[in-house]
Amino acid sequence: MADQDTFDLQSFLPYLLNQAAEASSLDFQSVYKGRYGMLRNEWRVLFHLGMYGRLTASDIRDRSGLHKTKISRAVQRLAERRFLTRVRDEQDRRAEHLELTAQGQAAYRDLRKIAKDYDDALAEMLGDEDVAALRRMLLRLAQRVS
Amino acid sequence: MADQDTFDLQSFLPYLLNQAAEASSLDFQSVYKGRYGMLRNEWRVLFHLGMYGRLTASDIRDRSGLHKTKISRAVQRLAERRFLTRVRDEQDRRAEHLELTAQGQAAYRDLRKIAKDYDDALAEMLGDEDVAALRRMLLRLAQRVS
DNA sequence: GCAGATTCGTTGCATGTGTAATAGTTGGAT
DNA sequence: ATCCAACTATTACACATGCAACGAATCTGC
Numbered sequence: 248m249a250d251q252d253t254f255d256l257q258s259f260l261p262y263l264l265n266q267a268a269e270a271s272s273l274d275f276q277s278v279y280k281g282r283y284g285m286l287r288n289e290w291r292v293l294f295h296l297g298m299y300g301r302l303t304a305s306d307i308r309d310r311s312g313l314h315k316t317k318i319s320r321a322v323q324r325l326a327e328r329r330f331l332t333r334v335r336d337e338q339d340r341r342a343e344h345l346e347l348t349a350q351g352q353a354a355y356r357d358l359r360k361i362a363k364d365y366d367d368a369l370a371e372m373l374g375d376e377d378v379a380a381l382r383r384m385l386l387r388l389a390q391r392v393s
Numbered sequence: 394m395a396d397q398d399t400f401d402l403q404s405f406l407p408y409l410l411n412q413a414a415e416a417s418s419l420d421f422q423s424v425y426k427g428r429y430g431m432l433r434n435e436w437r438v439l440f441h442l443g444m445y446g447r448l449t450a451s452d453i454r455d456r457s458g459l460h461k462t463k464i465s466r467a468v469q470r471l472a473e474r475r476f477l478t479r480v481r482d483e484q485d486r487r488a489e490h491l492e493l494t495a496q497g498q499a500a501y502r503d504l505r506k507i508a509k510d511y512d513d514a515l516a517e518m519l520g521d522e523d524v525a526a527l528r529r530m531l532l533r534l535a536q537r538v539s
Numbered sequence: 540g541c542a543g544a545t546t547c548g549t550t551g552c553a554t555g556t557g558t559a560a561t562a563g564t565t566g567g568a569t
Numbered sequence: 570a571t572c573c574a575a576c577t578a579t580t581a582c583a584c585a586t587g588c589a590a591c592g593a594a595t596c597t598g599c
Binding site: 269 | 400401402403404405406407408409410411412413414415416417418420421437440441444458505508509511512515516518519522523524526527528529530531532533534535536537
Binding site for chain 4: 542543546547550551552553554556557560561563564566567
């Protein structure tokens with residue numbers, strides 16, 4: 248038949264990507280969830296503020312591609328728990344500047360260290376494979392789409 | 394400082410994996426959603442039944458790693474829309490055998506063709522990179538976790 | 540100045556999700 | 570035979586999600 252093409256679900260890139268992403272996400276999730284009671288979006292917002300300093304919600308959206316409602320809700324929870332502060336921009340009173348508190352920075356540094364170790368462990372697990380090529384390909388796949 | 398380690402969120406493997414997976418999933422989603430009104434989990438169940446024939450919900454869970462409630466709900470919707478039939482196992486009346494209808498098989502063949510083309514397009518986009526190595530690494534990452 | 544379009548961020552709503560509890564069935568130990 | 574543990578699949582519930590609508594503030598063209 249014409250459609251007895253070689254097609255294996257286990258080799259289909261979107262499927263493989265999802266499996267790998269979900270596995271590593273669930274695995275790493277236990278860290279920030281267990282230590283700080285954070286959810287995935289809160290961890291992401293925390294990391295952006297930790298890496299780039301003071302940002303608005305829109306800045307974070309542009310950099311991360313996260314949906315604005317996810318950011319809004321993550322910021323709300325992070326503020327309640329005193330991981331960040333919100334300061335209204337007096338030049339443009341629609342915008343709010345977000346900045347980590349000392350507690351937020353401490354959590355960021357702690358989690359960053361763990362993330363780095365975890366990343367190293369993944370790279371080591373891949374052994375003699377070309378991890379740099381993997382990152383390069385993932386980046387292209389992430390940036391590519393319509 | 395000790396924690397001025399080189400750490401870049403954009404290179405963090407779980408983050409990159411998520412970005413790439415979400416991008417390709419959203420992109421491919423438009424196909425099965427647009428053509429058959431299917432959701433992601435329904436597409437996955439359909440593919441498993443299309444590739445491996447008659448299976449129970451537990452079989453699909455073991456092969457796919459999908460959560461059992463996702464499978465239960467996907468099967469429900471696929472059955473309502475006449476993509477599959479459910480047959481109680483008379484030897485073990487807890488289990489149900491799931492099988493694609495002619496309509497389900499037609500949808501599967503159609504989507505499989507599109508999936509293959511899409512996969513080929515992704516591979517071509519990665520150009521001279523080693524796509525086989527990419528699949529190998531993703532598979533190891535997916536299988537590895539705790 | 541002013542009206543309409545645009546932007547920032549939040550919220551209402553319908554839908555999707557995982558955890559835990561459930562009903563029904565089977566298998567195993569005594 | 571009977572009781573209890575294990576298994577299959579579904580459902581209830583609380584929570585996360587994305588879309589659309591929204592209020593407030595700003596910008597644009599005139």
